[in-house]
Amino acid sequence: MQEERKRILDMVENGTITAQEALVLLEALGKQTAPVAQPVNQEQKQEYTSTDQADPHSHHKQQSSDFIEDLKRDFTVVGERFMQFLQGTVDKIKEFDFEMPFGEPVIFQEKLVAGQGQYQDISIDIANGKVEIFPTEESDTHADVTVKSYKNTSEEEAKNRFHSDFLFKTDGNKLRLYSDMKTTSVQVALYVPKQAYNDISARLFNGDFRAKHIEANSFKVKTTNGKVKLEELKFGRADIETVNGSVQVQQVIGDSIEVETINGRIYVDGKLKEVEGSSVSGHVILTTKDKEARKIEGTAVAGTVELYVRKDVSLKGEATSQLGKIDVQLADVTQLNQSEQLLNKKVRFTKIVESESETLKVYGNAKTGTVLVRYTVDDE
Incomplete structure (x- = not known):
């Protein structure tokens, strides 16, 4: 058990998993080793049937429980230090x-x-x-x-x-x-x-950026503490990054855009061939209305991911979540695989439109929030 503890701590230190994810995993493992005290629903039975049996060996159960508690304390220390550092940095920026x-x-x-x-x-x-x-x-x-x-x-x-x-x-x-x-x-x-x-x-460093009705081959915007708002732009590639601040991109036409935030909401809506949005703490909403779109990818650690795509294009997609829900409502796609294992919920789907050669790759991941995939209401 000491070796396992060291291995998991090393994973946190190396960045393989976050302290928050480790705490959640330990909590789930603690549930697995504990006796079932209350009825569970059918979905929970599918996930825990093989592990949620009452352990007749109370001594081993107590050892496992103590081990889990020790690990949770370790991760709490690691997690608190990291979160204090991150929150302290964001707060300092906010109060600047x-x-x-x-x-x-x-x-x-x-x-x-x-x-x-x-x-x-x-x-x-x-x-x-x-x-x-x-x-x-x-x-x-x-x-x-x-x-x-x-x-x-x-x-x-x-x-x-x-x-x-x-x-x-x-x-x-x-x-x-x-x-x-x-x-x-x-x-x-x-x-x-x-x-x-x-x-x-x-x-x-400290302030907002806004552009409207501008055309450029390349846009690069970075703010430490401030919002970014882009409206009715035309571009080849756009790279937007904020530490603390929301990003709003509306009615744009472009080949590719990538948006990253640590603390902030991301909203992208336009005729775009490639869209990527990633937020540590924030809601991620991405929409592409381009019939020749190649990729739409949204990720969030603490937040929901919403992806909106055209109905008349071929699709190949995957939605995953560790703790949240997966809500794929595309009525005419083929579900390839749907699984809800512990800390690994996944839905894969495809759709072939015979007249369309380009396949839009759809990927959404929310570690603690919901992944939602929908068709756009208006494709014009």
Whole structure:
């Protein structure tokens, strides 16, 4: 038993399983070794028939129970340390408010013009602030900036610092928007010529990002503490990542998109050939309305996964969950396999549409929540 304990602890340490999963597994094992005190339903009988028999050897049963309790204590320590670290980090980010420690800010507005320089790439890097991008029919690129500056002795000093440290200019084939000012918050409305761009990338530490009616070959957005909202975009590939913040992508057209969050809800809806969404703590809702879609994949540790696909395409799918439910309501698919083993519920399904050569691969996994798969209501 000591060897088994070490092996399981090593699995947690190596990242093979999480502390939360280990605790759940131990709880289930504890149920297996305990005598059946109450009636169980038919589904539970199927899962536990071979193991839920009362053990006549009380001494061995007590040893097993003690062993399970010891392991649970070990995992509780490991799990609490990890969760405290994760929660502490998220809380610090959430509470990262620049207004509290520095008193009243100096507030002013600036309108900056980058000129008529031709560029294909946009690079944004903001330490503290919000950025919104809008297309314009004008040839000039300009930005309306609301500035909140802290720890200043005068408005003149605040403006001098802003003009000295805020970068907004075209550099070769790239438009650069940059601010590493920790005690100055900048809310930027960026207006760029309406055209197809090559690459748009944005990194924000504390603040939201939003883009609307923009076309680019590549979108890359990363926020540490902030929401991401993309509407009516057209792209080749989009990569979105947040540590603490929701991601909302609506009415987009693209080849592929990948969204990752640690703490936040993910919502993606569009005409997309490949969609991937993953959240540690958050609801994941993914929809593709593209008839030529190749893949839709959603995963969540603590949250529900919802996947919506067209009804008129070929499908090959798998839905799995360790502790939650699997709800696949696609009336015309063929169920290949459905099993509900301990900590391993799985449903596999296929559907062949003769006129469609491309098969959409569907994969959903929720460790503690529900996996739901449905057809979209409107495929147009």
